[in-house]
Amino acid sequence: MDKLVLIDGNSIAFRAFYALPLLTNSSGTYTNAAYGFTMMLMKVLEEEKPSHVLVAFDAGRTTFRHDTYQEYKGTRDKTPGELSEQLPLIKEVLDAFGVRHFELDRYEADDIIGTLAKQGDADGMAVRIVTGDKDLLQLVTDRISILMTRKGVTDAERYDKQAIRDKYGLQPEQIVDLKGLMGDNSDNIPGIPGVGEKTALKLLHQFETVEGVLDHIADLPGKKLKERVEEHQEQARLSKELATIYCEVPLDFSLQDLAYRDIERNRVAPVFKRLEFKTLLDRIQTDEPQQEAKKTKDVPYRQVTNDNAHQWESLLEADELALFVEKTAPNYHRADVLGIALSDGEEQLYVPLETAKEWKALTDWLADENKKKIAYDIKGTQIALRRHGLASAGYDFDVLLASYVINASESGHELSDIVERKLDGSLPEDDAVYGKGAKRKQLEGEELAAHLANKVHALTSLKPVLDDELRTYQLDALFYDLEMPVTHVLTEMEWIGVKVDKRQLRALGDELQERLNELTTTIYQLAGTEFNINSPKQLGEILFDKLGLPVLKKTKTGYSTSADVLERLAPQHEVVEQILHYRQVGKLISTYVEGLLKEMTAAEDKIHTRFQQATTATGRLSSTDPNLQNIPIRLEEGRRIRQVFVPAEPEWVIVSADYSQIELRVLAHLSQDEGLMEAFAKGMDVHTKTAMDVFGVDAEGVTSLMRRHAKAVNFGIVYGISDYGLSQSLNITRKEAAAFIERYFASYPGVKQYMDDVIRQAKTEGYVTTMLHRRRYLPDINSRNYNLRSFAERTAMNTPIQGSAADIIKQAMVEMQRVLQVEGLNSRLLLQVHDELIFEAPQTEVDVLSERVVQVMEGAVELSVPLKVDVSAGKTWYEAK
DNA sequence: ACCCTCACG
């Protein structure tokens, strides 16, 4: 049977607030009420297992009751700020739980609850009302009962008709009569002075209702009582009216809209993390697996040895096999191979590395491009094998990439995560098998073989499921024609690596270190004390406590000392500028000099980054260990880091080709805005053109300030504009920013129309798409939480732009690799940095390479505006600008 | 493990 749980939000929050000490989390936010409320919520959900849930809140201060009685709740103290500021947190928790909450102007939570309780009762549902307010007892029927909080937070007592009879000797409907006679201090309901609970109950037992008592004033015991009742008849009637819950609140939703499903840990966990509900976090994370009692069944396997290998050769004839290569660490450029497993879906083979190397049938199978292979992370698999001298080809399905293409935003794309989502049963997580952190151990023998057998078998089960899903959502072209080919291009890029001039890098490091030492001395002098400049905490104390500089911005944990704050403080104290410079130099040393030195190979002085192809929500790549997509360029001092990136061969050069304004061109294409398309068609400087349109001047009239502002607006448009964001970036007021945005949209109505359309599409479909049909789901787009919703709206505007640009350069990479191959060029693609490709090339090939790369990149897709690519070459990455 | 800060597009 359906069960409806109605929670009196303010009442429970109030109770939690006073039951718990005034806790704060590390950011100084009070969380005790939210914490207690959440405990109560979880307890109720667990114990009642409702099919429908709603939490009702009081809306404003005035309600329809104030129309008849202005003093209603007049004695009540204002809700403390420490409590009211927690109400949004509570609502956030509810959103994460997927529990509806509601409040309505002029009505109290009680009335909303009453209205829905009656509806539920009429529909034959069991109704549970959770509150600390005894008024609600009047709603009890055979099907409606109340969980009344007692002491503490989660301790509650259940009231049904019998319990009310036992306690008061009354029917539930008589609770309002009780209030009518005795009043209620907390709501400032007067009742009849001098009549308390005892007298009221006695009267009601005899005369049943307020009206009954008033009809029999003559029969009342005691002269004083008679007088009081006589005198306060109207007040008693009014008090009863005030205490009566109004059960016909106009609601714009139905009971069916309150349907509640089980909690999704993935949505709740981040909220708990942020609020620092550690115990509750543990509870949701450990509870679930135990409850589900995962059906983990080890699949059978055979271990291949040098002696028995020949027995298994027939398996290698299969049309398609899954291949899983287990590594000793995630970084396959360094890790060793632990073992290899194969599966045809029925039989699993475990082959120790040394056996694999000597088993010719296997090495032939690996290298044969006609022998199809399913793998998880083809790129890592192929490189790990190659490092052990094992060539491999014929990969036709990457489970990792398929999972990513289906839904990039899913919380994890580890094999165990994918199995959890797409198959019944589960795969033990690597962390559980190997242990985590210090407890990590090397597996061997049977244990390792069994684990790998489970993994490789999972690949065979996953492929048909994922392939089917790719086709269902028309993502198969994106997967097979783009992401799969891209992974092969990236394999070669990573494998080749980038050469670094180690001596020069060390020299640069020494020079920077000297500079840093000088800065340190100066800063200590100017500050009058020595401290750790790298510690934002200590730095904050020096700047704001000791030197008394104004606090312009705070972070969750204290003073903000970020660059934009320091820049504004610089005129007030000369130490600030030194600190900014110190930060800059320190970053160069630790991240770039030391960071890069750590990643260089001993044999070749090369760096092999890993391009993550299944990480970003938009379809971009990212780069790790080290990140070669954020090498400094904006400031000259940092830009010099690029001097150490050199060609791997003598007489070769670095060639860089980058798209000019690809995101705004994509926007022009997607929006079909006339003005924007015209700007690109005529080859204009787009920021200047924007300045002309927004400020209504001709090309000569555009000042550098106007262009700077127009440029920021263009950035904002791409990011999903907000007046606040623009005001921050330009250091102007929000009003001024809003005016810019309005003028921009007036000048480019097509862009405005597009932004509205894409948000509307996201709201109705739940996702947005890129030019090559990549999808991004936006679960918060219809959230009632303003912040979540706004964020989703900006994402809806940004993702088709950023994601389509990512699609385009990926397409160009695939085509470029093909062109280099068929034309027999020796030039090699080394890096991709979102809108640019970096090659190393023999000096002799520079001209032909430049010509080809422009052709390929500009022709990667057909847009309504031209794509433009700039190329340059130099002896180092620094000079290729 | 998390926060702050900062490097890139």
Add this chain to the structure above:
DNA sequence: ACGTACGTGAGGGTA
């Protein structure tokens, strides 16, 4: 009244 520009990864400090 609310509070955020979009997408990333890395290093150092702190709890």
